Amino acid sequence: MSTTLFQIAPRIPDLNIAPIPEGERKGLTKKEIAADHPTWCPGCGDFSVLALYFKLIEKRKIHHEKVTTIAGIGCSSRFPYFVQAHGAHFIHGRALPFASGVSLSRPDLHVFAFSGDGDAFSIGGNHFSHTARKNIKMTLVVMDNWVYGLTKKQTSPTSPIGFKSKTDQWGAKDRPINPMKQAISAGATFVARTTHTNPNHVLQMMEAAMDHDGFSFVECLSECIEFYEGSFDASNPRKGGKFELVPETHDVTDEFAAYKLASEDFPGKFGIFYKDNRPTKNAGEAQIVADMRAKTQGMKDWQILQKSFERMR
C-alpha cells in the first residue's frame, strides 16, 4: 500500500547560530521591543497602552520569542505590528479563539491579546464569553474608546446613550454593555479596569493580569481623540475628573461585591474588581493528556495507532 505522496520538506536550513546561554541574556531595551512606528492619530490613547506593554516586557525581562501578541481588527488591534516579537494580526472579532489555539498548544509562551470594544464585545462577543468561562490562560486588554475608530465613528456596544455617531445621528439609543459585568458574569477569573491617563496603574494592572493563571481581562479606557474626544474627561483629574481606586476593603473574591462595584456610574472605580483561582482549561487538558499518556507509556505513536486498529479487525 502506498504511503504518502509527499515527504516532509526540511523545515529550515541549519544556520549554526551559537546559542546564547540563558543566564547571559539581558532584558530587552525599549528600542529592541519597538517595531513599526504606530499609525495611530497623534494623541490617541492607544499609544500609552503600547508604551506600557513595552515597559512590562522590559521590566519582566521577557525575551522576544517568549511573548506572542495577537489582535483582531480595529485601530487598537494594529498593536502587533508595533511590537518587535512574534505576533499575529487576525480577523475582526476572533483574536480570542486564535489566541486560545496558541495558549492551549504552547504552555511556554506569554499570550497577550489586544482588542477594541467593537472587536471584543460586538463581533467577538460570543468568543469573549466562552474564552472567559473556559478560563483559557492569556491576558486580554480591551482598549475601550466607546466608538468604532478604524471605520470612522459608528456606534460601538459601549457607546453611551445619546452619543452622536454616523450610525446614530440623533444619538445612540441602545443600552451599552458594561464590560466589567459582562466579564464577571461570563466567568472570567481576573477582571480589572484601568485608564490610559494613569500609566502607573495601567502597568500595574497588566502585570497583575500577566501573573494570573487563567483568563485575565483588563478594560483600559483609551480615548479616541479623533472621533470621541473628551469621552473620559470625567475620569481624568487633569481634566477636572476623578480617578478613584477600588477600595482596599473590597474583597476581590466576592463576585457580588465585584458586580456591585461595576454598577457604579462613570467614572466608577479602577483596579482589580474580581479574581478567582479556578483551574484553567490548559490545566484540565494537560490532566487529560497525563491520564491518557499513563496508559500508553513507553509506546511509540505508531504502536498506539496499531493497538487501536487491532480492535477494528
Added chain:
Amino acid sequence: MSDSVIAPKATSGQPQASRISEAVIRIAGNSQDGIQAIGGFLARLAGRSEQEVMTFMTIPSTISGGPSIFQVRIGSGEVLSPGDEADVLLAFYQHSYDEHVTSLKKGGIVLYDSDHVEPNPEREPNYRHLGIPISSRTVEAIGGTGKDKGKNIFALGLVAKMFDLNIPKLEKLVTERFTGKDQSITQNALNAFHAGYSFQLDSAWATFHFIEGQKQGSTQVVMNGNEALGFGLIAAGVRFGAGYPITPWSDIMELLRRELPKYGGSFIQCEDEIASISMALGASYAGRVAVTGSSGPGISLKTEALGWGIMAEMPLIIVDVQRGGPSTGMPTNVEQSDLNIACFGGHGDSPRVVVAPSNVEDCFYTAIEAVNIARKYSVPVIILSDQAIATRIEAFEQPDFEKVVQDISPDFSPVAEHKPYDLSAPDGVTRHLAPGTRIASGKYPVVTGLEHDELGHPTGSPKLHQDMTEKRRKKLQALGAELPVPKVFGPPEGQILLVGWGSTQGPIKEAVERARAAGEAMSSLHLKYINPLPQDLEKIFAGFRHVFVVEMNDGGLYGHGQLAMVLRGRYADPKIRGINKTDGLNWKVREVLEKARALAAGLDAGKA
C-alpha cells in the same frame, strides 16, 4: 460479478449450499433495533475472512430513531459499490417490508419477522418469502426484557446459518462487542445468536457458501470513512484540533477528542465554527499543524478565517464532510455540492488546496497527504469527504504503521534572520517560524491578513499586492506540476470517458465494467486532486468522443455540475458535459450507465 448471484433454486428436496462469490444483504428496521450492529458484525467478519466488503446505511435525522437500513455487500472479488439491488432483505416491520421489498433483485429472498410482517400477495411471486417469528423466538431464547435488544443478534444467527458463516469468528466478534459490559449481557447475546443459528430450517431454505477471499495473508481492518480520516490525521502527526458538532462531521471530532490525548494532543470543542477554525489557525501558527472541520452550514461560517489562512499562508487542514445543502439542507443525505465553496469560497483571490478521498482506505492516506501538502506549501488544505463515504464501512489492508506514522512536532532552532513572505523563495513557498523561535537579527515576523511586505508588515504598495497575490498562486501551480496524473480506468481511447471525484469512484468503475462487458467503449477517470488539478488531463480527454462528469450535485444554470464547470473553464472543451443528480442518494451503477448511454445517444443522433 454483478449478475444475480442468488438465483432461486428449484427445491430438489435436499437443501444444498451453493457456492457464491458475493451477496448483497439489506437489513431494514428501526434504528433503535441495532440494525447497524448486525451490519457491522457482517462487515467485520468479511474483513477477517479476507473478503471485500462495502456497506451503506441510512440514518433517520430524528434522534428518537425511526426507519433505518443497513446494506452490506460482501464479495470474494473486488467490491466497488454497496450494490444497486439486494439478494437478501431482512425485514423487521411491515414498513420495512413495504418500503424495501422492491429493492431486491427479482427472485431475491425476503426474510421477514412473521410476528410483525404480513407479506403482500402481489409481491409473493417475484421474491422468495421466508417468514420467521423473530420477535417471539428471541423472547423464548432470552426472555421478554431482551426482546428489543436481542432480535438483531437472533437475526444475525439466521443470516449466519443461511450463508454458512464462520461461527467461532462471529461468536468472538459478538463477545468483543460486549466486553466491559455485564457478563450476562454477553451471554444473552450469544444465546440469541445460537437460537437464530439453530432455528429449524425447512427444506425450502437455500443456503450459500462464500468462495474463499483472494486477499490471503494480509490483515484487514474494517471501519467507516470518518474513522479512517480521523486516524489518518493522527498518523499524519496532527496533534491539535478544534470543532463544533454537526452531522456527519461530528464523528471525526469525537474520535479525535477521544484519541488525541493518547498521543499527547488535544481536540477542543468550541462555541461555533468560526472559533474552531480560528483556534486551529492559532495552533498552526504556534507550530502544530491543526485540523478543523464541519459539514454544510459550518463550512460557510469558516470561509472568512479560511481567507486569512490563505493570506497569511498558514498550513491548516479543513475537513468538509459534505451533506445535502444549501442551508440546513439534508443533514443525513449525501451530496457533492461543496466543491465550489471548497475551491472558491471566500472573498478575494484566494487559492487553496482541495483533495477528495475516493474510498474508505483512501480517507486514511488522503489525510496524511493533505497534512504534507499543507506543510510543504504552507497553505490551507480542504479534504472533501461526504456523508456516503463517512458512514460506509469497508475493509482494507492494515497500514504499515511504523512507516506511515509521522512526527511533525515543531522545531524551534534559532535562525539568523527570517522573512516569512520572502518573494525570492523557490516557488514562492512561505516558511513560518513558530513563536518560541529566536531570530538573531532581532527582526520578528507578524502573520497577517492585511496585504504585507516580506516581513509581514502592512503595505499599500500596488506592486507588492500584485507580487504577493502571484506568490500565493504560483506555489499552487508548482504543486499542480508535481501531482501525479491520474490513470484512466479502461482503455485510454473510446467513446465515453466518465469523470468522477470523491466517493463515487466505486459505482462509476462498476458502470464502466458493465458497459465494457456489453461491448461499449467506455472508460473512467477519477480525480482526487480537485484544486489545483493535475497536469495533462486534456491529453486524456483527447482520447474520447464524450467526456461526462458524473457528480451528485445540480446541473446548474448552464447544464454542468460543479466539477464540470471547473473542467470546462480550465480546458474550454465543449465535449465536457455533466451527469448530475440531487436525490440525496448514492449513484446506483444502473443510473450512471443509463444516463451516460442516453446522453451519448442524444448527442450522437444530433451529430449524425
